[in-house]
Amino acid sequence: MSNKVMTNQMSLSPRAWSELALLGLIWGASFLAIRIALDTIPVMTSVFHRVFWATLVLWAYIVFKRLPVPRDPRLWGAFFVMGLLNNVLPFSLMSWGQLYVETGLTSILNAATAIFGVLLAALFFSDERLSKSRIIGISIGFFGVSIAVGLRNFDSLSANNLGQFAILAGTLCYALASVWARLNLGHLEPQVAAAGMLTASALIMFPITLAVDGMPSMILPWQTLAAIAYYSIVATAGAYLLYYRVLAMAGSGNLMLVTLIIPPIAIILGAIVRDERTPTSAYIGFAVLAVGLLILNRSGRRD
Secondary structure: OOOOOOOOOOOOOHHHHHHHHHHHHHHHHHHHHHHHHOOOOOHHHHHHHHHHHHHHHHHHHHHHHOOOOOOOHHHHHHHHHHHHHHHHHHHHHHHHHHOOOOHHHHHHHHOHHHHHHHHHHHHHOOOOOOOHHHHHHHHHHHHHHHHHHOHHHHHOOOHHHHHHHHHHHHHHHHHHHHHHHHHHOOOOOHHHHHHHHHHHHHHHHHHHHHHHOOOOOOOOOHHHHHHHHHHHHHHHHHHHHHHHHHHHHHOHHHHOOHHHHHHHHHHHHHHHHHOOOOOHHHHHHHHHHHHHHHHHHHHHHHO
C-alpha cells in the first residue's frame, strides 16, 4: 500500500537489509501456513480468519500508539474499496488457487505483483513513466511468468491451470490496490490505513463466509490453529507493520526486492513440510522474472 511504486529510491543499510530479509521470510512462510489451513477449513473461512484477527491486532497497535481514528464516511468508503482490492479478492483468489498449485509456484507467481504494479503506475500516474529500461524489465518479467505457468498451458483449462490464473488475477488486484491507495489513502498514517482496510475486509468477508461456508469454528486441529495464527497475526498484521518500517528505510523501489526472497523460502518449506516438487519450468520462470525485477529496480534508481 505504498504511495509510490518505483520512485523514492534509497540506499540499503545493513539494518534495512536485515528487516527486508525478515519480511521475505515471514511472507515466504505464509504460503505454507495458508496451505496447511486449507487442509481443514474452506477458502472463505481461511480468508475471514486472516483479516479478522489481523484487524484486532492492528487496532490494538493504533490504540497503544494513540494514532487518530478516521471518522470521515468517504474515507471509510475508500477503505472498503481498498479492502476489496487488497484483501478480499486477492486472498480469496490465491487461496483457491493454492488448492491446485504447489506452494513454491504460488509464491513465484505472486512476484508478478511488482510487474503489474509498475505497469499500472505508468498508466495512472504521470510521474511513473515507462522508460526503455522499465519496458524491458516488464517484458522480461511477464515472459518469466509465462514460463513459470507453462506456455503450453495457456490453451487448456485444467484445475491446475485455472488455479495459476486465479493467483495471477490476485496479483493484478494487489497492483490495482496500490494505485487506489496512492489516489485515496496517501495522506493517512499507513498503519491506520491498513487497519481501516482490514476492518472493511472483515466486514465484507463475514457475510460471504456465512453464506458459503457457514459459521466459522475454532474447534480445529492445533496445526490449523497455529497456521491461522501465523498467517493472520504474524504474516498479515505483523508484516504490515514491518513493511512500513522497511519502506521508510529502503524506499519503495528497493522494497520490491522482497519478491526475490519470498519464493526460495516458500519452495524450501513446501518441499520439507509437504514433500512438494516445484516444476522445473517454475524455477526457470522465476530466474527470468528475477532478471526483470532487478532491471526495474535499477531503472528506478536512474529515473
